[in-house]
Amino acid sequence: MPKSSLTFILNYCIFLIATGITGCSEKSETRPPLKVEPHSPAPLEGATPEPVVVTEKTRETYQWYCVQCHGIQGKGDGINARFLTVPPRNHNKAKYLETRTDEQFFEAIKFGGLSVGRAPCMPAWGNTLSDSTIHELVHYIRELCQCEAL
Numbered sequence: 001m002p003k004s005s006l007t008f009i010l011n012y013c014i015f016l017i018a019t020g021i022t023g024c025s026e027k028s029e030t031r032p033p034l035k036v037e038p039h040s041p042a043p044l045e046g047a048t049p050e051p052v053v054v055t056e057k058t059r060e061t062y063q064w065y066c067v068q069c070h071g072i073q074g075k076g077d078g079i080n081a082r083f084l085t086v087p088p089r090n091h092n093k094a095k096y097l098e099t100r101t102d103e104q105f106f107e108a109i110k111f112g113g114l115s116v117g118r119a120p121c122m123p124a125w126g127n128t129l130s131d132s133t134i135h136e137l138v139h140y141i142r143e144l145c146q147c148e149a150l
């Protein structure tokens with residue numbers, strides 16, 4: 001190939017690249033400014049837990065699954081209470097419940113009394129109730145005792 005045509009091709013390439021670059025920069029100048037919508041960033045899973053709200057459904061769940069032992073008002077005087085070797089916890093008794101964390105309640109409800117060093121006659125509800133329902137129940141018990149977690 002003659003040298004002159006090689007330089008022509010080279011020059012042509014440079015021309016193409018140059019117009020390509022300027023073409024791009026021109027385009028970006030005419031592009032409408034990016035609209036930045038104000039938004040709260042999506043919560044990372046597990047990082048910011050949903051706020052737990054005690055609803056009528058939570059109370060119903062308690063009445064359905066817990067009152068046989070813990071009593072309708074959570075006083076530990078359910079109809080089954082007297083048949084248990086260890087008395088069901090009185091969920092109104094702030095003095096004791098304040099010495100326990102919400103995590104301990106959660107574990108006790110999900111995995112049973114044994115999981116937190118308590119009696120096995122507190123059954124495990126992990127196969128019956130969802131984690132979010134259990135979180136609600138923990139909050140409900142805090143309502144019943146009018147006490148804070150440790």
Ligand code: HEC
Pocket residue numbers: 062065066067068069070080084086087088089100104105108109113116117118119120121122123125137141
């Ligand atoms: C078969 C009877 C029975 C049922 C039903 C029952 N519990 Fe219990 N629960 C117990 C007993 C007994 C204890 C006390 C265990 C101990 O003190 O060693 C207890 C203790 C607890 C504790 C306290 C654990 C601690 O840290 O001392 C929580 C919280 C609790 N129950 C929640 C519930 C919830 C919520 C339900 C319903 C989903 C429920 N229980 C259903 C018998 C029961």
